[in-house]
Amino acid sequence: LSFTVDGNGRYCYLDPYLGGAIAVAEAARNLVCTGAKPLAVTDCLNLGSPENKDVYYQLKESIRGIARACRKLNIQVISGNVSLYNEGREGAIYPTPICGMVGLVEDISQRCDMGFVKEGDQVFLLGSGFDGGGLGGSDYLKLVHNLVKGRPHIDLDLEKRVQSCCLKAIKQGVVSSAHDCANGGLAITLAESCLRRGLGFKGERWQFGDRLDAALFGEVQSRIVVSVDQDKVRQLEALAKGQGIPVTRLGTVGGKRFIMGGY
16 A cells, blocks of 8 residues: 655645645655555645635635545545634634545555666656746745745646556556656756665756746646656657657766756
């Protein structure tokens, strides 16, 4: 079995419907990256007073988002609870639906790790590339600019296809590692993949688009960073094509340095 817990209060504060949906999608994506098929979820909804009409709206919309994502990804809700009236002198907490999810790894020999495994592996991004989005509600916007603004976004149809592609690639032994691209964006995801075993990464000179900060730290949903043996690159590209999802080459595992896109 594989377990995970996910949730993001900033996303739900900015858009409770999308925040609820993203909590489910990210939890499922985390499980898929281990080689597990997501099966069931329990949710805990943490909000302020529902007697406040704004908080009641947040409660209603976050539930609607969770339900929509569960139906799309075929995940059963088996339990849940609600914690309300979480307030202080400065007001209510951010609406924070937390999703605990369980999945099944059918063959433990096919379990996948988040960290890069060996030098020479090619690194790819499954899902949306450098479209300049994902700054709404991001860690970067909060930590660097002290802002909580914008809107998160998720395409659940794309999410389902990305997860399906990744799970097939793991089961077929195509990928060496898989790590969901979420909090902190692509730069943080790649760094975490390096730190797991102390391996370096050298990126290509990517086409960043209009905003370098968005490309590096934007939290665009429905993305997974995978590493692949050079001999299996065509298999990965064929799987991605079969699911109709973008696949972007990011660079190569190797050395001890962390070099992003030639910058």
